[in-house]
Amino acid sequence: MRYSVSHITTLNYPRPVSMAQFNVRLRPAAWPGQTVTDYRLVLDPAPAQVVTREGGYHVNEARFALREPTAQLQIESRFTVEVEPLPFFVEDGAGPGLADLRERAMRRPDLSDLAPASYIFASPVARPEPAIAEWAGAFLDEAMPVMEAGRALMSAIHAEFxxxxxxxxxxxxxxxAFNRRHGVCQDFSHIMIVAARAHGIPAAYVSGYLRTLPPPGKPRLVGADAMHAWVNLWCGEELGWVGFDPTNDKLADTDHIFLGMGRDYADVAPLDGTFRGSGSQGMVFSVDVAPVD
Known part of the structure; x- marks a missing residue:
């Protein structure tokens, strides 16, 4: 499936601010089954320099500073992407049991941004929560194949929240969000990450998009009018990282466009930064993911 993706963010300030610095994470990182072309990042006003680099986890980052007073900043990200269907062995694969999976993750001599050991411990947002761990324990056991465990957590969140x-x-x-049983894709993803890690499953937060319009006869996916979030679980060497979308109770497939992944939202936030000035910051955005024939 091929898509044209447009993401426009406008920041407004009641009075001009000075010395504003921003980090933008909107360029898709490399991901299996996904090919990105024609990426453009347009900033208005344009900074003197934009520095691009790989982030601390599997995410691309652009950094820039505005040194002249400004009351408005527009960030426009556009690209074309082709997404391939999931391989049959991922759709049907069971993967190792949870006890075996945990041992494999800790034994791997890998410190890269995709190393499973980096995603098995607590992170600043996805901290250990006994209540979430106990809740998840009703659906999991040590011998359960990891794909079955992932589907069980995903479906439970979709049903109960x-x-x-x-x-x-x-x-x-x-x-x-767990106690309220209400939230959005970011909340559901964090809850699933906390639950999975509590039972030894390496779990990562994924930032991305959903196709805006469904195929004929198919229901519209929840969260398609904005950025979307889902969970990657490491399912052993045989299957690798597999995406689970608890908001829509489905595996991440050709409806999902991968931007980046980290331990939680803070690692892959699309925009953050600081500015010098008074007053609050207003933000409006528009996202469009259009299929390309």
């Missing part, structure tokens, strides 16, 4: 865009904020802790 309601999508509610007004229930949480970007900085709402996972335990609060």
């Amino acid at each position: 309601a999508y509610d865009a007004d229930a949480t904020e970007t900085d709402t802790p996972p335990i609060e």
